[in-house]
Amino acid sequence: MNRIIKRIGAVLALGILAAGMFGCGLSQQKTDDKAKSANTAKKTYVVATRGTYRPYTYQDEKGNLTGYDVEILKEIEKRNPDLHFEFKLMSVSAGFLGLESKQVDIVANQITYNPQRAEKSIWTKEVNNYTASRLAVRKDRDDINSLEDLRGKTVAVVSTSELTRALKEFDEKNDAHINFIVTDKGTSELMNMVATGRADAAPVGEVTINDAAKTLGLDIKAAGPLILSVPTHFALRKDDESQKLADRLDVEVKKLREDGTLKKLSEKFMGKDYTVEQK
Known part of the structure; x- marks a missing residue:
């Protein structure tokens, strides 16, 4: 009788063990299914950025991509588990070509409105920040404090910049x-030309001028009045799917503005609040 009872007990124990293993298997399967579903739901968007434009997009001492424009998107990703932004380093021009060829989904690099590019691209409506631009001059120069002081001077400019158009318009009028x-070659070349004396001045964002003087030791300073206070955005491809993404980015950037995150990022990377128009 004792043998029979022991055998029954053993059978019951095996049954319980099997049921437990089966239950664990189901639990693991559910976990795997949830993980698989989460990965499937996450949408990856490729973001083009220069990665050499401090303090907006650059690599820190550990080689990690950071900067004001980059951290806005990272914060949006953190708040939206279904979104993932994959950053690729390239020039702004290459980024816009990437939009056309569908190799890139977003260009994040202090993008300002450009009527020629607007024919094939769209911009987010929410403003990321305002780029306040002044004249970059050598620190030992006190003779350039206004646009009038540029008469007969040599000024370095970037061909596609709105600042260039503004200065050329002033020159003609x-x-x-x-x-x-x-x-x-971008603003780095402009500042180098000023620092080395090849140009008397160059129109550059004051944040960039101050950062270059501080981190790179360039012998330059911001001078003169505000030339332009230009709103910056993210640029996307001109199609229905990208418009949906742009609308979503607008919603998220607005939230960042309302809860103070955008201002904090501006103060961290740019030294003060540039999320409001500069005077």
Whole structure:
């Protein structure tokens, strides 16, 4: 009788163990299914950014991509588990070509409105920040404090910049005889030309001027009045799907503005609140 009872007990124990293993298997399967579902639901968008434009998009001492424009998208991703942004380093021009060829979904690099690019691209409506631009001059120069002081001077400019258009318009209207040196190498080249004396001045964002003087040791400073206070946005491809993404980014950036996150990011990376128009 004792043997029979022991056998029955053993059978019951095996049954309970099997049921437990089966239950664990179901639980693990559910976990795997949830993980698989989460991965499937997450949408990846490729973001083009230069990665060399401090303090908006650059690599820190550990090689991690950061900066004001980058951290806005990282914060949006953190708040939206179904979104993932994959950053690829490239020039702004390459980024816009990438939009057209569908290799890139977003260009994040202090993008300002450009009527030519607007034919094939769309911009988010919410403003990321305002780029306040002034004249970059050598620290030992006190003779350039206004646009009038540029008469007969050599000024370095970027060919596609709105600042270039503004200065050339001033030159034409006032017969200022400004000698323009045009480059396509970006603001770093402009500041180097000023620091080395190849140009008397260059129109550059004051944040960029101050950052270059501080972190790179360039012998330059911001001078003169505010030339432009230009709103910046994210640029996307001009199609229905991208418009939906742009609308969603607008909602998220608005939330960041309302809860103070955008201002905090501006103060962290740019030294003060540039999320409001500069005067």
